[in-house]
Amino acid sequence: MIKLRNLERRYPLAKEKFFYVLRDINIDIQEGEFISIMGPSGAGKSTLLHILGMHDHGWRGEYFFRETAVHHLKTKERATLRNEQIGFVFQQYHLLDDLTVYENLDIPLSYRRYSKSERAALVADTLDRFQIVGKKDLYPRQLSGGQQQLVGVARAIIAEPKLLLADEPTGNLHSGQGEEIMELFRKLNDEGMTIIQVTHSEKNASYGKRTIQLRDGWITKREQ
Numbered sequence: 001m002i003k004l005r006n007l008e009r010r011y012p013l014a015k016e017k018f019f020y021v022l023r024d025i026n027i028d029i030q031e032g033e034f035i036s037i038m039g040p041s042g043a044g045k046s047t048l049l050h051i052l053g054m055h056d057h058g059w060r061g062e063y064f065f066r067e068t069a070v071h072h073l074k075t076k077e078r079a080t081l082r083n084e085q086i087g088f089v090f091q092q093y094h095l096l097d098d099l100t101v102y103e104n105l106d107i108p109l110s111y112r113r114y115s116k117s118e119r120a121a122l123v124a125d126t127l128d129r130f131q132i133v134g135k136k137d138l139y140p141r142q143l144s145g146g147q148q149q150l151v152g153v154a155r156a157i158i159a160e161p162k163l164l165l166a167d168e169p170t171g172n173l174h175s176g177q178g179e180e181i182m183e184l185f186r187k188l189n190d191e192g193m194t195i196i197q198v199t200h201s202e203k204n205a206s207y208g209k210r211t212i213q214l215r216d217g218w219i220t221k222r223e224q
């Protein structure tokens with residue numbers, strides 16, 4: 001599903017000098033995998049996730065996503081691919097504060113070719129599935145952290161992406177809430193969704209089937 005070849009990301013430091021955030025990254029990910037990326041702070045984990053999520057374009061190398069050569073796509077084409085196939089969950093939830101839960105869930109659908117009634121049905125189904133029907137007219141600030149992240153995951157998967165990316169999704173949650181999110185990921189993965197999560201927690205990593213270790217921009221260890 002994903003193939004990275006000789007991928008690197010660097011920032012200019014001074015004249016002719018660069019700070020390498022990712023170096024010579026080569027990764028193969030099959031459809032249906034559940035992968036945990038671990039490593040110390042500053043290792044390049046978020047950078048890698050944002051490249052995979054097609055938010056960051058300042059990298060070099062090759063990135064194939066389901067047979068598409070992302071490195072050959074224009075920014076706009078990448079955005080289309082992302083909107084259609086990738087969901088992203090952030091540590092800080094990143095819900096839109098001025099929109100209700102219902103409206104937050106409707107946003108990803110507005111980027112795709114759904115009719116008004118299909119959108120309404122999908123939002124209703126998702127509210128139901130995540131057991132947040134009673135919260136649909138509330139604003140993010142009226143929810144607990146755990147509830148906000150539930151909405152964050154619901155928003156990420158409502159348009160049925162092939163790939164779910166999550167950057168420390170439980171980093172701000174109590175352990176019970178975190179476990180709920182991890183159980184949810186397990187269920188989504190069982191249903192066939194490919195998941196790549198960044199985590200500091202061994203326990204969360206154990207929900208995944210394989211771990212990739214990053215350190216100073218290098219892959220230092222992989223478990224098959």
Ligand SMILES: Nc1ncnc2c1ncn2[C@@H]1O[C@H](COP(=O)(O)OP(=O)(O)O)[C@@H](O)[C@H]1O
Pocket residue numbers: 011019021039040041042043044045046047048
């Ligand atoms: N815009 C930027 N300019 C320069 N350095 C950056 C920039 N963004 C991130 N970095 C650096 O890249 C490194 C990796 O960052 P990040 O991917 O966020 O690490 P992690 O998520 O593993 O903690 C850090 O040293 C960070 O300071």
Ligand SMILES: [Mg+2]
Pocket residue numbers: 045046047167
């Ligand atoms: Mg990070």
